[in-house]
Amino acid sequence: xxxxxxxxxxxxxxxxxxxxxxxxxxxxxxxxxxxxxxxxxxxxxxxxxxxxxxxxxxxxxxxxxxxxxxxxxxxxxxxxxxxxxxxxxxxxxxxxxxxxxxxxxxxxxxxxxxxxxxxxxxxxxxxxxxxxxxxxxxxxxxxxxxxxxxxxxxxxxxxxxxxxxxxxxxxxxxxxxxxxxxxxxxxxxxxxxxxxxxxxxxxxxxxxxxxxxxxxxxxxxxxxxxxxxxxxxxxxxxxxxxxxxxxxxxxxxxxxxxxxxxxxxxxxxxxxxxxx
Amino acid sequence: xxxxxxxxxxxxxxxxxxxxxxxxxxxxxxxxxxxxxxxxxxxxxxxxxxxxxxxxxxxxxxxxxxxxxxxxxxxxxxxxxxxxxxxxxxxxxxxxxxxxxxxx
Ligand SMILES: [Fe+2]
Numbered sequence: 001x002x003x004x005x006x007x008x009x010x011x012x013x014x015x016x017x018x019x020x021x022x023x024x025x026x027x028x029x030x031x032x033x034x035x036x037x038x039x040x041x042x043x044x045x046x047x048x049x050x051x052x053x054x055x056x057x058x059x060x061x062x063x064x065x066x067x068x069x070x071x072x073x074x075x076x077x078x079x080x081x082x083x084x085x086x087x088x089x090x091x092x093x094x095x096x097x098x099x100x101x102x103x104x105x106x107x108x109x110x111x112x113x114x115x116x117x118x119x120x121x122x123x124x125x126x127x128x129x130x131x132x133x134x135x136x137x138x139x140x141x142x143x144x145x146x147x148x149x150x151x152x153x154x155x156x157x158x159x160x161x162x163x164x165x166x167x168x169x170x171x172x173x174x175x176x177x178x179x180x181x182x183x184x185x186x187x188x189x190x191x192x193x194x195x196x197x198x199x200x201x202x203x204x205x206x207x208x209x210x211x212x213x214x215x216x217x218x219x220x221x222x223x224x225x226x227x228x229x230x231x232x233x234x235x236x237x238x239x240x241x242x243x244x245x246x247x248x249x250x251x252x253x254x255x256x257x258x259x260x261x262x263x264x265x266x267x268x269x270x271x272x273x274x275x276x
Numbered sequence: 277x278x279x280x281x282x283x284x285x286x287x288x289x290x291x292x293x294x295x296x297x298x299x300x301x302x303x304x305x306x307x308x309x310x311x312x313x314x315x316x317x318x319x320x321x322x323x324x325x326x327x328x329x330x331x332x333x334x335x336x337x338x339x340x341x342x343x344x345x346x347x348x349x350x351x352x353x354x355x356x357x358x359x360x361x362x363x364x365x366x367x368x369x370x371x372x373x374x375x376x377x378x379x380x
Contacts, residue, residue: 018349056336057287062280080291085343120291148336150370189335190371191356230370 002170005044005177006245006270007037008208008238009132011053012183013123014261016087016130026258026265033254033267034131040269041132046177048096048139049132050103050165051125052241053181054147054234058122066114067153068161070107071142072100078121086123088130093121096139099174103141106168111161128181138177145240147182147233155217158236162243169244180241182234183263185227192229194259200227201255201264204235209250209268211242231263245270279332279368281310285320286333290340325352326359332369 019027041049058080060066073095079086097117104115119142121129129136145161146152153161169176184204185197207215216239224232242250254267285306288295299306303321312320319327323345328338342352366372 014349021349057283057334058291061284061287063284081340082343148334189339191329191353191360193335193353 002176003166003178003244003272004046004175005041005049006179006241006248006272007041008180008182008241008250008266008268009034009037009128010183010261010263010265010267011124011127011181012186012188012261012263012265013081013086013127014263015127015265016123017085018260019087022258022260026256026261030254030256030258030261030265030267031131033265036253037267037269038132038134041177044177045175046138047174048099048141049177049179050141050143050169051128051179051181052143052145052162052165052237053124053128054237055122055124055144056148058120059116059118060144060146062149065146065149066144067146067157068111068113069144070100070104070113070115071095071117071119071140072097072104072115073117073119076119076121076140076142079126080120080122081126086126088126091136093129093136094139096141099139099172100141102172103165103168106171107161107164110164110167111157113161124181128179132179145236147236150221152221152233153236155219155236155239158239159213159217159243162240163246165240166244166246178241178244180237182237183231184235184238184266185229186231186263187229188231188262190229193262195229196257196259196264197228198257198264200232201257201266204238205252205255205266205268208238208242209252211245211247211249213242216242241270245272248272278311278313278316281312282316282320282328282331283333283337285310285312286328286337286341289344290337296344326355327363329356329371330359330363330366332366332372334370
């Protein structure tokens with residue numbers, strides 16, 4: 001089989017941690033969009049899910065920072081954050097080491113990814129899983145793209161990485177789902193927290209749903225920082241998913257700037273042509 | 277000026293409960309394991325979240341230290357805004373070029 005599901009979604013910790021501080025309609029409508037994404041994911045009957053996230057110094061630090069890393073553990077734990085603060089209980093999440101190993105070996109043909117047999121999930125993975133696999137019964141392959149500690153991998157390498165992940169998925173018999181998690185424009189955990197550049201976000205999402213490679217890669221980090229904040233560096237995860245869609249276009253299901261969640265909340269999925 | 281080690285210490289505190297325990301029991305014992313100058317030591321021991329922001333600590337590290345020190349979310353944001361008023365712009369790190377005046 002191959003890729004049976006692909007999508008992108010927001011992972012900001014405020015989505016769960018500051019739910020009570022949000023306008024009820026903002027929270028409810030976004031939660032509903034996440035639930036619909038879960039229905040679509042379940043309908044695709046995946047055997048495992050790859051989560052391309054941009055972690056926030058939970059596992060990787062500037063002493064030895066990989067541009068790319070793929071998990072290969074039996075199981076993972078998370079969230080690393082205080083459960084009260086994040087609004088998500090600590091749990092164990094199943095891995096799939098054999099499948100991970102195949103994927104890593106295949107990706108290495110194209111991109112020199114690191115791998116890890118230990119991984120503590122932070123909100124970058126825990127928030128999406130809280131909505132998408134709330135019973136934690138789907139084996140996960142965590143993937144990280146360093147979007148926090150510059151120097152960062154260039155956007156065209158994130159594209160190459162996503163294409164390599166797709167090639168890897170195409171080479172295994174399992175039904176694999178793939179999600180990318182991150183923010184578009186945002187200034188998380190800074191005095192500008194809550195600032196969102198809606199116009200920039202909508203323009204980016206238009207490039208994403210059209211899977212327009214040229215325009216998705218047509219940003220410099222300098223411009224991203226200026227227009228979309230340091231949180232905007234996380235578009236790397238969305239770009240990797242676009243590459244993995246192999247030309248398929250996407251559908252935007254939800255976008256709304258929700259300042260208390262500190263991000264333009266987003267749910268979009270790929271229109272993959274799947275044989276039943 | 278050793279932003280790297282300030283962030284390293286906060287990173288360890290965030291992810292390793294045993295370091296957190298040691299830090300709460302005897303902060304000096306933990307601090308001396310990192311190359312920190314006086315200003316940095318003071319900001320950490322006094323839990324001066326605003327000053328740590330000015331020194332350039334990444335918010336993805338700082339917000340967890342703030343939560344650990346009992347800061348509520350609005351208080352955390354306010355501490356950084358107040359510090360910008362008091363000390364001027366962020367001195368190093370990824371936010372060094374932010375005007376930091378706050379958007380809301
Ligand atoms: Fe993030």
